[in-house]
Amino acid sequence: NAGVTQTPKFRILKIGQSMTLQCTQDMNHNYMYWYRQDPGMGLKLIYYSVGAGITDKGEVPNGYNVSRSTTEDFPLRLELAAPSQTSVYFCASVPGQGYNEQFFGPGTRLTVL
Amino acid sequence: AQSVTQLGSHVSVSEGALVLLRCNYSSSVPPYLFWYVQYPNQGLQLLLKYTTGATLVKGINGFEAEFKKSETSFHLTKPSAHMSDAAEYFCAVIISGGSYIPTFGRGTSLIVHP
Numbered sequence: 001n002a003g004v005t006q007t008p009k010f011r012i013l014k015i016g017q018s019m020t021l022q023c024t025q026d027m028n029h030n031y032m033y034w035y036r037q038d039p040g041m042g043l044k045l046i047y048y049s050v051g052a053g054i055t056d057k058g059e060v061p062n063g064y065n066v067s068r069s070t071t072e073d074f075p076l077r078l079e080l081a082a083p084s085q086t087s088v089y090f091c092a093s094v095p096g097q098g099y100n101e102q103f104f105g106p107g108t109r110l111t112v113l
Numbered sequence: 114a115q116s117v118t119q120l121g122s123h124v125s126v127s128e129g130a131l132v133l134l135r136c137n138y139s140s141s142v143p144p145y146l147f148w149y150v151q152y153p154n155q156g157l158q159l160l161l162k163y164t165t166g167a168t169l170v171k172g173i174n175g176f177e178a179e180f181k182k183s184e185t186s187f188h189l190t191k192p193s194a195h196m197s198d199a200a201e202y203f204c205a206v207i208i209s210g211g212s213y214i215p216t217f218g219r220g221t222s223l224i225v226h227p
Binding site for chain 2: 043091106
């Protein structure tokens, strides 16, 4: 299994541009999550999904959108990039629907200038 | 509401010394507790977890943690630090009967001196 994969690894955007961060897992996990990580601030939940077709907002959803058309894929969309969205973004998935550990992708480092 | 506090944003130890990273949580119901490690430019990976049963939990790379309900703590320890242990460590909690969304602490950076 490849686990959780994220693309791209790095990206520089100009203010107002849009992009999609890709996340794919091949473990047939139902639960998937998007986090952003800023220095000294831990992980902030952006959006999460409990299964295909179901998504919900996390702690910091403004400026982002998600979709979950398949179990495997959970892309994160930035519509109008702002400098405040400069961060490292992590996707994670959880097996089953219990109190299990999260499996994280390697992250996408995004800079908005 | 659940919350997690990691005391000390940075902990510095000498190689071979005891490692102690502190984590306290707040919850009125039984928690599920996790420690994750993040090496530079990588995602988080699980070190160990407490769900039910034995309160002393052993994880990978010689780490262990003890769930102490009376102290609402889940401190991470390792008897002898190795240079390769230098990383960021995160404590996380999920509350039973909740939404399966973990709350993460802000992280503790472990620095190991030769």
